[in-house]
Amino acid sequence: MPKTNLLFFCLFLSFQLSLAQSHQLTGQITDSLQQALPNTNVIASPLNNPDAGITFSISSTKGQYKLNLADSTSYLIEITHLGFKKVNDTIQLSADLEKNYQMQPSTTSLEEVIIQQEMAVVVKEDTITYRTDQFKTGEERKLRDILKKLPGLEVDKAGNVTVNGKPVTKLMVDGKTFFTGDEKLGVNNIPADAVDEVEALDNYSDVAFLKGLEDSDQLALNIKLKEGKKKFAFGDIQAGGGVEDRFLFHPKLFYYSPNTAINVIADVNNIGQKSFTVQDYIDFEGGIGLSLEDPSAYFSLYRDDFAQFLQNTDFVYNKNDFVAGSISQRLGAKTNLDAYSIFNKSKQDQLNQQDIAYQTGNQANEFRDLTTQQRLLFSINKIKLRYSDINTIDLRANTTVKYNEGNQLTNLNSTINNSTEFVNTLAKPDQVEVSQVFNLNKQFSYKHTTKVEATLSHKEQNTNRLWDFNQAIFSDLIPLVNEDETYNLNQDVYNRLNSVKLNAKHYWVLADFHHVYPKAGFRLFQSDYNTLDEQILNNGNRQSFQNANFNNRLDFSLSTPYAGFQYKTQIGKLVLRPGIVYQLFDWKAQQYQTEIANKTQGVWLPELFVEYEFNNSEKLKLEYNRRSNFSNVNNFANRLRLTNFNQLYQGNANLENQIYNSLRLFYSSFSLFKGLNYNLSANYNYRESSIRNQTEIEGIDQVVTSIFTDLPEERFLLSGNITKRIPDFSFSLSGNANWSNYSRIINQSVIDYQSNSYAYNVRVRTRFDDLPNLTLNMRHSFSELNSTNLKNKFTRWSPDLELEYDFWTDFIFNFNYNYTYFKNNTTNNSNRFELADASLYYNKESSPWAFELSATNLFDIDFRRENSLSEFTAIDRRTFIQPRTFLLSISYKL
Numbered sequence: 077m078p079k080t081n082l083l084f085f086c087l088f089l090s091f092q093l094s095l096a097q098s099h100q101l102t103g104q105i106t107d108s109l110q111q112a113l114p115n116t117n118v119i120a121s122p123l124n125n126p127d128a129g130i131t132f133s134i135s136s137t138k139g140q141y142k143l144n145l146a147d148s149t150s151y152l153i154e155i156t157h158l159g160f161k162k163v164n165d166t167i168q169l170s171a172d173l174e175k176n177y178q179m180q181p182s183t184t185s186l187e188e189v190i191i192q193q194e195m196a197v198v199v200k201e202d203t204i205t206y207r208t209d210q211f212k213t214g215e216e217r218k219l220r221d222i223l224k225k226l227p228g229l230e231v232d233k234a235g236n237v238t239v240n241g242k243p244v245t246k247l248m249v250d251g252k253t254f255f256t257g258d259e260k261l262g263v264n265n266i267p268a269d270a271v272d273e274v275e276a277l278d279n280y281s282d283v284a285f286l287k288g289l290e291d292s293d294q295l296a297l298n299i300k301l302k303e304g305k306k307k308f309a310f311g312d313i314q315a316g317g318g319v320e321d322r323f324l325f326h327p328k329l330f331y332y333s334p335n336t337a338i339n340v341i342a343d344v345n346n347i348g349q350k351s352f353t354v355q356d357y358i359d360f361e362g363g364i365g366l367s368l369e370d371p372s373a374y375f376s377l378y379r380d381d382f383a384q385f386l387q388n389t390d391f392v393y394n395k396n397d398f399v400a401g402s403i404s405q406r407l408g409a410k411t412n413l414d415a416y417s418i419f420n421k422s423k424q425d426q427l428n429q430q431d432i433a434y435q436t437g438n439q440a441n442e443f444r445d446l447t448t449q450q451r452l453l454f455s456i457n458k459i460k461l462r463y464s465d466i467n468t469i470d471l472r473a474n475t476t477v478k479y480n481e482g483n484q485l486t487n488l489n490s491t492i493n494n495s496t497e498f499v500n501t502l503a504k505p506d507q508v509e510v511s512q513v514f515n516l517n518k519q520f521s522y523k524h525t526t527k528v529e530a531t532l533s534h535k536e537q538n539t540n541r542l543w544d545f546n547q548a549i550f551s552d553l554i555p556l557v558n559e560d561e562t563y564n565l566n567q568d569v570y571n572r573l574n575s576v577k578l579n580a581k582h583y584w585v586l587a588d589f590h591h592v593y594p595k596a597g598f599r600l601f602q603s604d605y606n607t608l609d610e611q612i613l614n615n616g617n618r619q620s621f622q623n624a625n626f627n628n629r630l631d632f633s634l635s636t637p638y639a640g641f642q643y644k645t646q647i648g649k650l651v652l653r654p655g656i657v658y659q660l661f662d663w664k665a666q667q668y669q670t671e672i673a674n675k676t677q678g679v680w681l682p683e684l685f686v687e688y689e690f691n692n693s694e695k696l697k698l699e700y701n702r703r704s705n706f707s708n709v710n711n712f713a714n715r716l717r718l719t720n721f722n723q724l725y726q727g728n729a730n731l732e733n734q735i736y737n738s739l740r741l742f743y744s745s746f747s748l749f750k751g752l753n754y755n756l757s758a759n760y761n762y763r764e765s766s767i768r769n770q771t772e773i774e775g776i777d778q779v780v781t782s783i784f785t786d787l788p789e790e791r792f793l794l795s796g797n798i799t800k801r802i803p804d805f806s807f808s809l810s811g812n813a814n815w816s817n818y819s820r821i822i823n824q825s826v827i828d829y830q831s832n833s834y835a836y837n838v839r840v841r842t843r844f845d846d847l848p849n850l851t852l853n854m855r856h857s858f859s860e861l862n863s864t865n866l867k868n869k870f871t872r873w874s875p876d877l878e879l880e881y882d883f884w885t886d887f888i889f890n891f892n893y894n895y896t897y898f899k900n901n902t903t904n905n906s907n908r909f910e911l912a913d914a915s916l917y918y919n920k921e922s923s924p925w926a927f928e929l930s931a932t933n934l935f936d937i938d939f940r941r942e943n944s945l946s947e948f949t950a951i952d953r954r955t956f957i958q959p960r961t962f963l964l965s966i967s968y969k970l
Contacts, residue, residue, distance in 0.1 A: 099169040101143040103176045105135050105155060112139030113179060115199040115748065116157040119210065123150040123166070131803065132210065134197055134227065136749030137691060144803045145169050155179065158198065197227065197748065201692060202278040204228070204239070208271050213845050215882045216268035217919075219299065223263065225843070226274060227748050227801065230808075235260035239276040239295060240693075240746035241755040241797050246280065246296040252337050252404045253414065259297060261400070265328045265341055266299065267969070270310055273300035283470045285519045286527070289583045289591070291644075291653065291685060307333040309970060316928070316965025322347050324965055337404040346395040348932060348958040390940055390955040393425040415459040424450045427956040429939075432949050433903075435866055436773050436822060445489045454480040470517040481506035488721065492776070499721040500544040509535040525583040533575050541567040542612075543721070550724060550777060553716070555624050556611055564612040567718060571709065572604045591644040595657070598637040603709040605630040607717045621716075628713035628727075634663040634706060640681070653685040659704060661733045665712050672714060672729035679704050679735060694745040704735045707767045711782045723778045731784045735764040751801030763789040770821040773948065787826065789818040804843050811836035820947055829866075829947060833859040848881035861945050868945050869901035888917040898943050900950070907941045907952070924969045929962070936960040 105116045116135040120143050131151075133141045145151055148170055155163035160179040167175075196210035211225040223229045228240045237244040237259050247259035254262045280296035281287045301308075311329040324345040331338040343349070402416035426448040433441050456478045464470040481504070488499040511533035519525040543565040548556050556563055579597035586592060607628040611619040621627065640657030658680055665673035686698040713727040739760045746753030765786045772779040795812035816831040835857035842849045855874040862868070876894040883889070892913045899906040915930035939954040 098144045098146055100172045101145055101153075101167065101169060102172075102174050103141060105139045105141060105157075105177050105179065107160070108178065108180055110178075112137070113157050113160070114139060115197070116141070116155060116179075117196045118143060119154045119156075119196060120145055120151040120167075121154070122146070123152055125149045130210070132196055132227075134199075134748035136747055137693070140749060142749070158200075199692070199748070202280075204276040206274045206276075208274060212268070214921075215888065217888075218264060218268055219266040219271060220263045222268050222271055223274065227751065228746060228753060229274075229276075230799065231263065235263040237263060237297060239278075239297070240753040241744060241799065242278070242295050244276075244297045245294045248296060248298045249337065250301055250332065251298060254299075254339070254402075261341065262299065266330070267310055267312070270301050270308075270330075271299055272302040274298070275300065283464075283517045284466050285468070285470075285525065286517060286583075289525060289593075291651075291687075301332060312926075312967050312969040314928075314965050314967035316963045318347070318961055318963035320959075320961075322961050322963055324349075324963060329970070335406040338402070340399070340401045342399040344397050346393070347961050347963055348391060348394050349396065390426070390957045391424050392427050392956050392958055393423075394958065395423040397421040410463055410465050412462045412464075413460070414462070415457075417457045418455065420452070420454045422450075422452045424448075424452075426450070427939075429954045429956075431952040433951075434776065435868075435946075435948055435950065437775075439775050440493050442776055443491045445491075447487045449485045451483040452480070453482070468519045470515070472513075472515040474513040474515075476509070476511045476513075478509040479507070490721075490776075497545070497547045497721075501721075502542040503539060504541075505537070505539040507535070507537045509533065523585040526580070527583070528580045529578070531575070531577040533573075535571075535573045537569075537571045539567075539569045541569075543567070543718070545721065549721060550779075553624065553724065553779070554609075554621060554626075554718075555619070557613060557619055559614050565718065566608070566610050566612050566618070568606070568608040569717070570604070570606045573709070574602045576600045589646040593642040593644065593655075594639075595641065596637075596639040598635060600636075601632075601634045601709075603630075603632045605632065605709050605713055607713065607715075609716075609718055624716075625726075626716045628715045628717065629668050630709070630713045631666040632663070632709050632712055633665075634661070636661050636706075642683075649689050651685075651687040651689075655683045655685075657681045657683075661704070661706070663706070665729055667714060667729070673712065675732070677732060679733065690745075693747060695743070697740075697742045699740045699742075700738070702735070702737050704733045706733050707731055707782070711767060719780075722776050723780060726779070726781045728782045728784070731767055731782060732765070734766045736766065737762045737764065752799070754796065754798040756796045757794070759791075759793040761791045761793075768820065771948070772823055778948070783821070785821075787819040787821075789816075791816045801843075806839075806841040806843060808839040808841075809836070822947070827863050827947070830862045831860070833857065848879060851878040853877075859945065861947070863947075866947075867902060868950060870943055870945065871899045871901060873897040886918055886920050888919075890915045890917070896941075898941065900943060905952070907943075909937055909939070909941050910935055911937065911940070926967045926969065928965045928967070930965070931960065931962050933957060933960045 101120070105113045105118070107113055112135075114135055114137045116139065118133040118135065118141045120131040122130070125146060131143050131145060133143050135141045145167075148168060150166060150168045153163075153165040153167055155165075155177055157179055159182055161182045163177055163179055165177070167173075196207050198205040206226045208222050208226070212222065213225075216222050216225075220231050220235060223231050223237060230238045244259050247254045247262045249262065249266070254266075275298040277296040277298060279287075279292045280294045281290055281292050309329070309331045311327070313328075314324065314326040316324040324347055326343050326345070327340070328342075329338075329340045398418075398420045400416065400418040403414070405413045407413055426446075428444075428446045428448070430444040430446070431441065432444065456476070458474060458476045460472060460474045462470070462472045484501075484503045484505075486499075486501045486503075488501070490497045490499070511531060513532075514528075514530045516528045517525070543563075545563040545565070546561060548554075548558065548563060577597070577599045579595070581593055581595040584592045584594070605628060607626075609621050609626045611621070613619060636659055638657050638659035640655060642653055642655035644651070644653040646652075658678060660676065660678045662676045663673060664671070681702045681704060682700075683702070684698070684700040688696045690696070711727045711731055712729055714729045716724050716726045719725045741758045743756045744754070765784065766789060767782055768785055768787065768789075770781045770783045772781075792815045793812065794814075795810070797808065797810040800807045812833075812835055814831075814833045817828070818831075819826050819828050821827075835855065837853065837855045839851065839853045841851040853876045855872075857872045857874075858870070859872075860867075860869045874894070874896050876892070878893075879889070879891040881889045890913075894911045895908070896910075897906065897908040912934040913930070913932045914934060915928055917926065917928045919926035936959060937957070939956040941952070941954050944951045944953065
């Protein structure tokens with residue numbers, strides 16, 4: 077691939093240039109007793125050559141440091157460490173030099189040391205503090221531009237942040253949660269010139285006195301504002317227009333004071349930028365934090381109707397109206413009020429074409445042409461009241477109101493052997509959800525602390541679908557009336573869910589290294605689930621399918637009390653926390669007033685947590701859990717309903733709670749001195765019993781039924797990431813391997829499958845001050861799905877390039893290029909496509925005005941192409957995208 081080779085050559089040339097005319101200053105830093113001083117800041121500032129730039133190093137656990145200094149340039153060397161006097165030295169190199177430094181204890185207070193020395197990085201237990209002025213070069217616009225320059229931090233295109241390889245789960249500004257804590261909003265919008273310090277808080281706990289009791293795996297990022305921004309309104313307003321009536325309006329306004337924080341972000345555009353994605357929705361519902369606390373609730377979010385509406389990411393036309401606002405108000409010395417509201421309205425048009433090869437039977441290939449017009453309105457509102465005296469009590473009450481409604485019109489043409497079937501569908505989902513959460517955390521004494529959480533929620537979902545067919549479907553199951561070869565079907569799906577959850581846990585400190593944590597609680601769910609499928613005749617009458625085993629009227633209730641305990645002990649650097657819970661499941665289901673399920677079942681759920689901390693930058697963790705959960709309520713509805721033009725679904729009243737085991741081994745290590753961090757993770761999951769689909773296939777038609785089965789199913793996942801920084805470059809290598817073995821029942825036969833996938837990713841990023849900066853990313857993945865009569869292999873190459881060039885002081889040029897190549901190794905078919913975007917930004921220093929010319933889809937390609945694979949189909953999909961767009965925008969910084 078010549079383009080890729082050229083890019084690697086450019087990077088190699090840049091690497092050689094960066095190393096030319098420089099020398100290394102190395103050595104060791106010790107105290108007066110000749111003991112090594114780790115995490116010591118060493119800063120070299122040029123005295124007679126400003127273009128050389130500031131060089132920075134942090135000493136290793138052995139006190140070692142290393143600096144790359146320009147040839148024949150005088151530098152001021154400043155060495156700082158908490159509790160020690162600052163060391164100053166002047167040095168000029170014409171060759172590599174090794175020089176050791178000894179530091180003397182300081183007699184000043186800790187606060188005076190911090191103020192006087194202004195250390196660039198401070199590492200203390202679970203907290204890393206970065207003073208950002210030491211890393212700024214002047215061209216930073218947003219918080220993300222600063223974070224990219226901090227040792228150990230990585231920021232992706234979307235704004236997700238990792239610190240030493242660990243993902244950030246919460247964002248705060250001056251200790252206050254920013255909106256819902258979703259870091260992407262803050263990372264992409266907070267102005268860089270307002271930031272003074274960045275704190276990375278590992279093992280973060282929202283309640284101070286639970287620190288050390290709870291084994292939190294969360295990582296929070298706290299952004300500290302400059303003194304001049306402590307009571308200040310800032311932000312910017314961007315507006316733009318382009319060809320073919322394209323427009324953009326994007327204000328971002330922030331106000332902060334010690335008692336009040338107000339944030340407003342809006343985005344109105346029709347340039348193809350999706351203001352609110354399915355990942356945003358998941359993040360606002362709890363994101364990674366929710367996945368750690370309640371995995372089943374986390375994954376169920378992806379399956380609800382609203383998430384399905386948000387799944388689409390490519391459009392031929394997309395208009396978004398988005399506004400979000402939040403307020404944080406201190407009501408008293410111990411009381412705070414936080415509230416936020418998010419509103420999103422979108423209009424989206426899509427075009428999708430699919431070539432479908434069926435993997436079962438002798439069914440001919442199918443071609444689908446699908447157009448979609450989608451209108452969506454979404455709002456989520458939350459208000460939180462918190463009382464806390466920091467040391468002994470923390471009381472919170474949170475109220476959330478969520479509402480969404482949509483309107484989706486799809487026109488599908490399905491062609492098989494020159495015979496075409498059209499299906500028009502009008503779907504109107506709407507949902508309202510209200511939840512109230514109460515949290516009480518109380519520390520009675522050093523030895524006794526209690527945590528109680530109660531949740532009340534009410535949720536109603538209703539989806540109406542109108543189907544229009546030109547051919548009869550499932551004629552052996554659906555009693556359709558033939559009227560001039562047209563068939564109009566109506567479907568209503570309604571679900572009302574009320575739930576109560578109560579969880580209580582007591583932390584009992586028997587001794588410093590011996591804790592016992594008893595816990596108990598219960599969950600109560602009550603649901604009404606109704607479905608209606610009927611035909612609308614030409615005279616307006618309605619033909620019910622109830623006598624053909626359609627339509628559901630299900631009343632379902634589930635209660636799950638549980639009780640158990642954990643024991644936590646520490647032996648040197650080793651932490652052990654075994655535990656066990658007994659959980660009882662009691663459920664009842666009625667279909668049309670007739671009882672179809674009534675069962676009680678208990679299960680023992682052991683767990684084990686082991687952590688060994690070699691030092692504060694190297695850890696090994698082992699986690700084992702046996703878990704049990706229940707399926708969605710609609711899986712118990714044992715009568716038929718139409719889910720697609722070629723699929724019927726029937727639930728099963730005999731389902732039970734699923735039981736599965738998970739084992740995870742995780743190792744992490746980072747060295748700020750070496751600029752090196754790596755993470756290795758091994759996960760094993762085994763299902764003892766699960767709810768799976770049993771499928772009957774005839775042609776392209778499927779009838780799917782849920783069953784409770786002990787068919788074997790296991791998965792092993794191995795992943796790792798290594799990141800290395802040198803002065804002007806950052807290198808990253810990551811990879812994963814996934815092996816799965818499972819069985820499915822298709823046409824009454826049990827079929828065993830093996831699904832394997834492998835991928836690696838190589839990234840190189842330059843970090844020059846005066847040269848163009850490149851980020852080259854290369855991802856290569858393989859996947860295969862095999863069974864007795866099935867063998868499929870896919871390969872995918874995805875190199876991409878980002879170029880950023882700051883020139884003539886006031887200009888910033890950005891260019892993004894992505895190349896994707898797919899190959900089906902079984903059929904030898906392949907496809908490829910290229911995407912590119914570019915922008916030129918101008919902002920005269922000290923001026924509040926800025927101008928930007930941007931272009932998307934530079935090559936003006938028609939569609940994005942990809943392949944997907946399942947037990948039933950191999951699909952070649954073409955998703956059409958918005959044509960090339962040029963936009964000129966103007967922004968004003970407050």
